[in-house]
Amino acid sequence: MQSTESSDRRRQPRIATVAAVALIAIVLAASVATPVVAHAYLSDADPANGEQVETLPENVTLFFSGDGVQVADVTVTGPDGEAVSGDATINPDDTQIVRTPLEAPTESDDTDGMYTVEWEVFADDGHTTSGTFFFSVGDDPLDRDAVLEAYDDEDDADESVPPVETAAKGLLLVALVALIGGPLTAAIAVYPAAGRVGASAQSVDRRLTRLLAGTSVLLLGSVVALGLVQARSVGPLVPGTLLEFAGLPLGQAWLGQLAFAAAVVAVLGAAVAGSFSRRGWLAGTVVGAVGVAGTVSWTSHSATAIGRLQGFAVDLAHIAGAGLWVGGLVVLALVVPPLLRDTSPADRTALAVDTIRRYSVLALAGVTLAGATGLILAAWHVPTLEDLGETVYGTALSAKTLLVLLALGLGGFTRFILLRRLESPTDAGRTGFGGRLFGSSSESGVREDGGQPGRETITTFRRAIILEVGVLVVVLLLSGLLTSAPTAAVAGDDTLGSATIEREGEVDLALMVTPAEGDDGGDQFLVESGEPVVFEVAFIDDHGESVASDRTVRLSAAGPDDTFDVDLEETDDGTYATVQTLPADGDWELRVTGSPDGEFVSEWFDAHASPASDAHEHDHDEHDHDEHDHDGGPDESPSPFVTLLQFGAVVVGVVGTVAVALEATRDRDRSE
């Protein structure tokens, strides 16, 4: 037995070296990717948003970025409010292209006017996204009310997080990490340590199989719930919908997920019944859980947006790393304490020390893997530092990061303080802050176990582990939220609202621009080029009342290469509005003229148009439909924040790998 352990330990550094090389390779390869969009987001359309075409086209074609499209629902409504579209079809050769036929008009039909395109797609990552845009046929401009309403709808719909899906994914991740890390920790740390002191492996078997079996049921339940939620996106929950969902690539991945989860339940059920060898159910559980993790990663934000293999590998490595860390902790918290109680007092401390040391190597590897890949994922999905505070995704990621740091602190406390106390009996009587925190204040008084050294430390150790597990479970639930919410690369850009700049005079003039935001000084409108923008002018008297203009209210705009001069239409609100597009990037000057109360007013405003900064937007002029960019990423260099995250990933990978190697070597030396 000992020779086998010895052999295992000699292999550990070699395994660690291989793992380290693989990790660094993944980190380096993944670090070069820039932030991208997850979910499927409209990057372009033909006719484009806000475009004016001479005649009604035969089709409306949507081009998506990020994920491919599995189900598409597109409705085109004509000027008379009637739907004029047929069934949308997804290009089988390029699932990011959706084409919707339009009804051919008869010769007597007047097709001129504004057309509204409402789309909703179910993407490869299992998320539904939707939106609205417009185009017009003939000379009629876009309708201000319809455009404002659509932008309002977009704002409302943007960052919604489906609660059931979030909960299901969170629980699924909790179960997954336990089922990946639990058996590995048991096999590498618990059973060998127990064997060294002659502790009963059967009691470990019993507790572990029950724990893992229960977790596997949670996994299966989560998978079923998640599948039903996703199928609900395709249609009402009837058998036909389930069949349709099962026919989709996402549904097929879910079926695989379900099969793996069911297999894990079966294996652990057999283990509980005692009809499976320990090696068999340990390996079977890990394989099954990794299989489920693989399907999760295959349909993750990263895999569908970054690239299948790259995103899949990083996401899977992240889950695996979390499994090594958190899954092992679960075992340490729930299986090892009873084992210690069942162990003779003389061997108790040695068992605890050996278990912690062995687990430390796994945990350190897991933390390194999860940390490095986590930073890569953040670099992909959070383009700027501001996004951390401005989006649900960023906020959740920030909270997750803080909790991970807290858990790391607890882990460090366990590794560097409690383990040292266990190894040095003379230190066992000290009662520091941690001891007080975790309830070891009785250590210098009467001891409930009769005075064996380290007993209170073990109690403290157990409480610290449970607390760490509790924190990390919250982290995993937050991860469920992260996998369900639109990434910051998407959500952060759809927050443009309205911006208003006022000019004072005999009659005040206010120009409101939607969608736009004001710059820091409030002197300039920041708008997206190529997008329909509502320009709305109000003349306001001293009493705050709207004043009508005696003459045509005009908007003139001059940009880098284009100019336009349009008459504004009076609205029911007493304002004057038009919908226009600033086609070119760069600085624009806007001039508004009118004659409220017979007073000629002419005011200038500055605007800056830039491409939609999120990755799902393209420059319409440069977009080549035949060479559709599947990544949906802009040709922009990453932000300093992203660069920092990428650098951090490399540093964590390298430093963590060295630390794992040192820990493994030290552990081997101590054992020998």
Added chain:
Amino acid sequence: MPKGMDSANMDHPVKRRRVVQAITGGIAIGLAGCLGDDDDNGTDGNGDNGDGSDGLAYAFAPNTISIIDPAEGAVVDEITDGIDDNDWGDPQITADYSEIYVIEGSLDQVLAIDTESREVVAEVDIGPDGTHLYHPNDDEMWAHSDEEGAFYVIETSSHEVVEIVDSGLEGEGHGKLLYHDNFGSVGYATNVNDPGVPVIDLDGYERSEFLEFGDDGGTHYKAYSPQTGLAYFEYGDETVVVDTDTNEIVDELAFAGGMYLTPDEELLGVLDGDEIRFLDATSDDSAELDSVTVEGGPDALRYYDDGDTMYGFTANTMNDEAAVIDLDAFDVVDTLSVGDIERPEDAHHLHRTGVAGDEYFFTPADADGFVAVVDMSTQEVVAHVDIEEGVDTIQYVGDSGTGYTGTIR
């Protein structure tokens, strides 16, 4: 109001706006025959020789206003501050010669230039597609917005638009304004979209009447003979003569074109293709005294009286010459080499500016990059003054020989 440029705000940086340049460009060709001045240039920001401008000519190029001394035959100063790819329209100097106003079409503005300091002192926003500018009284400049068919009345003391006067019946159309002291507070407008003449109450700032000439078509060129009280309006291919005392139509002439009254107010030259028909401006029947054919096509007709003989000067639109016409003999007595203008392929009827100032006659030769200066007293070209390309607008600071109604075109 950080960058909001009110009428007189001169703090705005180099111009970045080209609002209606493209829009007005197309119209410019169609109205080539009546478009006045255009652009010019300058060299060191605001003119730094703040010693007045009497006897100097301002030549407007897209990026520079060049100030030319015809006696020296050279540019003596330049204005460049705030001038950036401008699209110049009509210039107009105030009656006291203290300020030059000029249409700047790219921003739908009128710029005011102080002739003493040689600085742009105001940018006044007006309506879109401004072309012509008038100075019916000492206190106001009237800029016509062709897109609105309206006059924007700029108060010269405040440099602000104080009134907008709707002229065209349809709220649009290229238009002009005829005015004279004899009219009192009345002005006669033309509009290419209206079949008649809107009568403008210059004090009431409104269209008070409309003199209908027909059912369709529009009016364009206009002129007035103080000696007869007759006003002349181009209406299609005819010239309608109106008695300004009764506002009645008294005659219809079977030709039409730009009309130019001599300083002695006795002759009215009417451009009719390559011909110039000279009418007796002292007779009620507008008798045609004679006509002169100008090879190469005449344009704006300027006059010089040497004491014995009245001469007419016109820069040809189809070649690089200017014609000198003896109005006693009604004959072209000389041709002068004044350089060429840019002439688009297949263009047959182009406008070429000709401006008189004291004894000088100026005409830009944008294809050759200079302004030709002619001494009308000696009938010689005395200078080719090199300037920035694209000059089509010139304003002389001083007596242009025809009084403040003399820019009737």
